[in-house]
Amino acid sequence: MTGKNQLPKINGQKQVAKSRLFAIEQLELTFSNGEARQYERMVGSGNGAVMIVPMLDADTFLLVREYCAGTHSYELGFPKGLIDPGETPEYAANRELQEEIGYGSKRLQFLSKVMMAPAFFNAKMDIYIATNLYPSTLEGDEPEPLEAVPWPVKDYQSLLQQPDFQEARSIAALMLSIDYFSSGKLIKQGEI
Structure with missing residues (x-):
């Protein structure tokens, strides 16, 4: 593999669920090759x-x-x-x-x-x-x-x-x- 991967562009993000400990976020992404995808991720407290x-x-x-x-x-x-x-x-x-x-x-x-x-x-x-x-x-x-x-x-x-x-x-x-x-x-x- 040559070169460094280019991070996808975040076109939109919204919270789709939340508990006392975590939130689930939905991301609308476009990758450098033009491919658009939807990802979900858990977001923790942020302090580590x-x-x-x-x-x-x-x-x-x-x-x-x-x-x-x-x-x-x-x-x-x-x-x-x-x-x-x-x-x-x-x-x-x-x-x-x-x-x-x-x-x-x-x-x-x-x-x-x-x-x-x-x-x-x-x-x-x-x-x-x-x-x-x-x-x-x-x-x-x-x-x-x-x-x-x-x-x-x-x-x-x-x-x-x-x-x-x-x-x-x-x-x-x-x-x-x-x-x-x-x-x-x-x-x-x-x-x-």
Whole structure:
């Protein structure tokens, strides 16, 4: 493929549905080759979200088990949440840690930004590794206490086989973290 794709022209857009969390927008588009199409997309809060890989020590990260309405099941994953208006992603990450697992972090390392289903949804999530944890609790919006689950870093492959560890963003965060650890950038004496 040569050259850069030219974004289609938006000829019209309107909201066709709205809930407490999302809005669905209909787009009337014309592509550079003249082809006209109608697309729908979900529009989120616009502030983004964070996911955190908390390191209890150099050999152990913490996961949370929480209820997921989409699958009506309890799933294991990394702490996550929305970035509230006025918050930086780092502030939101530290707040979510305190709300979900009862720890704050003295060091947050940005790993990556990921998107969920960009063909239909504008949701972006910043992923961090949290080290130098200290006990600290904030009241969150969860309807019940979340279960914090320590997991050995060296046993990450068995985590990938767990039937309740299926969320794509958590899997991405795990693999990004493993890659980061294997590069030797994180685990230095006194960093965790």
